[in-house]
Amino acid sequence: xxxxxxxxxxxxxxxxxxxxxxxxxxxxxxxxxxxxxxxxxxxxxxxxxxxxxxxxxxxxxxxxxxxxxxxxxxxxxxxxxxxxxxxxxxxxxxxxxxxxxxxxxxxxxxxxxxxxxxxxxxxxxxxxxxxxxxxxxxxxxxxxxxxxxxxxxxxxxxxxxxxxxxxxxxxxxxxxxxxxxxxxxxxxxxxxxxxxxxxxxxxxxxxxxxxxxxxxxxxxxxxxxxxxxxxxxxxxxxxxxxxxxxxxxxxxxxxxxxxxxxxxxxxxxxxxxxxxxxxxxxxxxxxxxxxxxxxxxxxxxxxxxxxxxxxxxxxxxxxxxxxxxxxxxxxxxxxxxxxxxxxxxxxxxxx
Ligand code: PCA
Numbered sequence: 525x526x527x528x529x530x531x532x533x534x535x536x537x538x539x540x541x542x543x544x545x546x547x548x549x550x551x552x553x554x555x556x557x558x559x560x561x562x563x564x565x566x567x568x569x570x571x572x573x574x575x576x577x578x579x580x581x582x583x584x585x586x587x588x589x590x591x592x593x594x595x596x597x598x599x600x601x602x603x604x605x606x607x608x609x610x611x612x613x614x615x616x617x618x619x620x621x622x623x624x625x626x627x628x629x630x631x632x633x634x635x636x637x638x639x640x641x642x643x644x645x646x647x648x649x650x651x652x653x654x655x656x657x658x659x660x661x662x663x664x665x666x667x668x669x670x671x672x673x674x675x676x677x678x679x680x681x682x683x684x685x686x687x688x689x690x691x692x693x694x695x696x697x698x699x700x701x702x703x704x705x706x707x708x709x710x711x712x713x714x715x716x717x718x719x720x721x722x723x724x725x726x727x728x729x730x731x732x733x734x735x736x737x738x739x740x741x742x743x744x745x746x747x748x749x750x751x752x753x754x755x756x757x758x759x760x761x762x763x764x765x766x767x768x769x770x771x772x773x774x775x776x777x778x779x780x781x782x783x784x785x786x787x788x789x790x791x792x793x794x795x796x797x798x799x800x801x802x803x804x805x806x807x808x809x810x811x812x813x814x815x816x817x818x819x820x821x822x823x824x825x826x827x828x829x830x831x832x833x834x835x836x837x838x839x840x841x842x843x844x845x846x847x848x849x850x851x852x853x854x855x856x857x858x859x860x861x862x863x864x865x866x867x868x869x870x871x872x873x874x875x
Contacts, residue, residue, distance in 0.1 A: 578635075581616075581636070584615045588817060595812065596806070597610045605801075618633065625643060641781075649676055649864070654721040655854055666814065671872035691781060692814060695756065695778070705842060708729075716752070728852070736750065738755075741763045745769070754777065771834050775842070784806065
């Protein structure tokens with residue numbers, strides 16, 4: 525049947541004026557020179573071999589982390605003289621947020637962006653920057669990062685990955701339509717959690733946690749699965765939360781970080797100059813990212829206001845209630861995190 529189909533295909537083309545089917549290939553001397561040509565091509569391609577990596581991120585193009593990643597990818601291209609080409613897959617289009625770390629570990633993606641606190645159940649080290657009221661501003665948060673970094677690097681290395689850079693999200697506040705003057709006003713809220721820590725906070729304030737990643741948050745709001753959550757103005761903007769929720773309590777509770785991690789085998793396979801280019805672009809992205817986070821936080825808050833959302837300063841009672849919860853969570857964390865945990869907290873406090 526295949527032969528019959530091929531013959532009828534050939535006959536169909538034969539029927540067309542001006543179309544000829546070449547029965548033989550090019551003469552032998554031409555074949556040899558074609559072959560030589562492809563060898564030359566293969567050699568020149570080998571001399572400047574190009575490596576292609578995939579980079580999954582769970583956040584949309586409007587997000588400042590993704591904006592930063594886009595510049596980082598361009599910088600890698602320039603600094604590596606086109607040898608390392610990275611393709612960005614944003615908005616959880618390649619992997620969902622909780623799957624990205626495993627994908628990088630298994631080298632299905634050579635590089636990826638993760639929300640560290642998402643992995644709190646794997647190891648307490650990932651939870652540290654998700655704890656409420658431990659480090660609340662950008663300066664404190666950067667110090668906490670310095671204390672956490674050596675442990676984070678060691679942990680990732682032991683699983684075949686390296687840390688390229690990390691950048692903080694803007695401070696976390698509460699989105700809700702209710703009047704919240706104290707912690708007890710949060711009882712019964714349908715609370716969206718993005719990590720084990722945010723689910724724990726919900727439990728402690730008497731809300732009902734539902735874990736929803738940012739890529740599905742707009743839908744969860746639209747369908748009424750949730751009516752409140754804690755996150756940044758950035759996520760409020762990305763997900764058009766103002767269409768459903770009109771109040772943002774600016775508690776500045778903590779600044780979780782996104783980290784860009786690389787599969788170690790993929791990294792080791794790069795030539796030294798390309799490795800250096802990647803590291804340099806990573807260091808630049810870290811510096812730029814922390815600045816961008818602060819600058820854009822102002823802009824995001826303005827956008828929320830323009831779209832009818834009120835930013836409210838938390839009452840003293842609310843702040844106190846939340847900080848009691850924070851202390852309790854830090855105590856629990858220290859029990860889990862042992863000597864390493866204590867060393868991180870000590871290093872943080874010393875700075
Ligand atoms: N936005 C992310 C994590 C922290 C943040 O500010 C989210 O809400 O999923």
